[in-house]
Amino acid sequence: MLILAGLGLYDEKDMTLKTLEYAKKADKIYAEFYTAVLTGTTLDKIEEVLGKKIILLSREDVEYRGNKLIEESRDKVVMFLTAGDPMVATTHIDLVIEAKKRGIDVRVINAPSIYSAVGITGLQIYKFGRTASIVFPEPNYFPETPYNIIRDNLKMGLHTLCLLDIQTDKNRFMSANEGLKILLELEDRKRENILSRDTKVVVLARAGSLKPKIVYGKIGDLIDYDFGPPLHSIIIPGKLHFMEEEALKYLCENIP
Structure with a gap:
């Protein structure tokens, strides 16, 4: 067996x-x-x-x-x-x-799993589109797939869960700060006006723990924020239902 x-x-x-x-x-x-x-x-x-x-x-x-x-x-x-x-x-x-x-x-x-845990943000699970994986860039390797997935999901009004790179052999875990910087770099490269420092995102840290950190705010305000130890995930919200807007207000730490 x-x-x-x-x-x-x-x-x-x-x-x-x-x-x-x-x-x-x-x-x-x-x-x-x-x-x-x-x-x-x-x-x-x-x-x-x-x-x-x-x-x-x-x-x-x-x-x-x-x-x-x-x-x-x-x-x-x-x-x-x-x-x-x-x-x-x-x-x-x-x-x-x-x-x-x-x-x-x-x-x-x-x-x-993270796919059920994101419900703690108050965003409705059935409104998530394709998941994006943000990986550590390397010389001559800067994949644009996450940007394309976010763009396509936003066109349909869907939320995007961004999973951040893990390299356990190096004890290296991408932080939400690194992930947000990569997303802005992708916007600089693609220039399709999908993301900016004013784009609102949700960062979920240590999902599954009894004290997860859930922060909602603009990329520009969160890029240097201290989310604490890993693991981190980023969510790019799509079109928000009024109940989701209320949930983000009361279930997340709102910055500013």
């Missing part, structure tokens, strides 16, 4: 009772934290709660050597842990499909 289980968003207390139940049955437990990471806990704490050792996998282990994990689950109960929900990342979907093709019993244990 292959079990894919989500750990939730922030710390070891986010995991479900079902995950704990199946962990007791597992012969081996693997985990990856390159697609997302729980910043409110450590691997040791997660192992302590589960009562078992966790084998940490790299991106290469999962994407290029995932067959080994699948084959192990032919005669063992193998659990694969991820931050957030296990079926959000396409890599994990590929694992499930391949395991199903080989006739292996697969169980998926869902968990909170």
Whole structure:
């Protein structure tokens, strides 16, 4: 059996009772934290709660050597842990499909993810369009995809969730400040008048924790704001319903 289980968003207390139940049955437990990471806990704490050792996998282990994990689950109960929900990342979907093709019993244990957590802002979930990923620029690499997604969503009146780059091998997490600067740089490059320092955005920091930081304001006012430790996300609101406007007023810290 292959079990894919989500750990939730922030710390070891986010995991479900079902995950704990199946962990007791597992012969081996693997985990990856390159697609997302729980910043409110450590691997040791997660192992302590589960009562078992966790084998940490790299991106290469999962994407290029995932067959080994699948084959192990032919005669063992193998659990694969991820931050957030296990079926959000396409890599994990590929694992499930391949395991199903080989006739292996697969169980998926869902968990909170950023896609449900954004509801804490008061913005209505069904009004979100495509998600944009903002990555760290590199020499000769400055992808414009986030800008294009925001533009297309705004044309339809939809909100855009921007996920910020994570490089766990370097312990590097993009801050909302860095993400906002990149968006303004993209506007300078594209010049389609989609974004400006006056564009209002929502920054959600440490989603899933008991004290998340939710800030609403203009990019120019937030670009140097201290949002605290990671993880951060940025939301570009589309057309706001009057209930959403009220929610942003009372559920967010409004700047200025």
